[in-house]
Amino acid sequence: MVLIYINPLNKNYKGEQTYEFLFAKTQEITYGNDWDVAPASSVEVTPPPIEDVTLVGILKTDEIELELALMSDHFSMYDSVENIVALGWEKESPENEERLVFHFGEEFESVKKKIYSRDKIMETIKPQ
Numbered sequence: 001m002v003l004i005y006i007n008p009l010n011k012n013y014k015g016e017q018t019y020e021f022l023f024a025k026t027q028e029i030t031y032g033n034d035w036d037v038a039p040a041s042s043v044e045v046t047p048p049p050i051e052d053v054t055l056v057g058i059l060k061t062d063e064i065e066l067e068l069a070l071m072s073d074h075f076s077m078y079d080s081v082e083n084i085v086a087l088g089w090e091k092e093s094p095e096n097e098e099r100l101v102f103h104f105g106e107e108f109e110s111v112k113k114k115i116y117s118r119d120k121i122m123e124t125i126k127p128q
Contacts, residue, residue, distance in 0.1 A: 001054055001108040004029055005047045006068055006088040012060070019066060019088075021057035021122065022047060027105045031078070038076035045070045045077050050127055055108065057122040059115060064100065065091040080104045094118075 001023040009018040032046035047053075066088040069080045080087045086101045093099040100114050115122045 001025060002027055003087060003102060003104060003106045003108070003111055004052070005032075006066065006070075006102060007047055008066070008068060008071075014062065016060045016062045017065060019059045019061075021059065021102070021111060022053050023055040023057065023108050024048070024052050025054050027081075031081075035077040035081070038072075038079070039074055040070050040072045040077050053127045056125050056127055057108075057111065057115075058125065059120060059122050061118075061120055064115075064118060064120065066100075066102075067091050 003021060004024045004027070005022040007020040007022065009020065011017050029048045029052040032048050034040075034043040034045050037043045068088045069075055069077055069085050072085065075085045079085050081104050083103060086103050088102045090100040097118075100118070102111055102114070112122055
């Protein structure tokens, strides 16, 4: 399974940010609306259709803040598909830690391992 989209959700009452990491069987997906528009922040980019999503990883954290391509003032979401920019990257990494970066098409185990390197666990659910 490969990463195809990162969806930010609102902060909860504890101040934790929630991110949904969407995974598919392959990178060959149907793109959501406006993936070709730059900057991505100028439109309402939508995720790929639910039929393409095989697994959803959920990360709740108050320690990791991600910048996302879908909120970019410079790039389109399709630039992530072409690996010009990552789907998401850590805004700031802790001292002596490598910055977390998540790319379109990255394997599920790699994403899980990166998150675990910060003592966080990504819960997973199957879409319905």
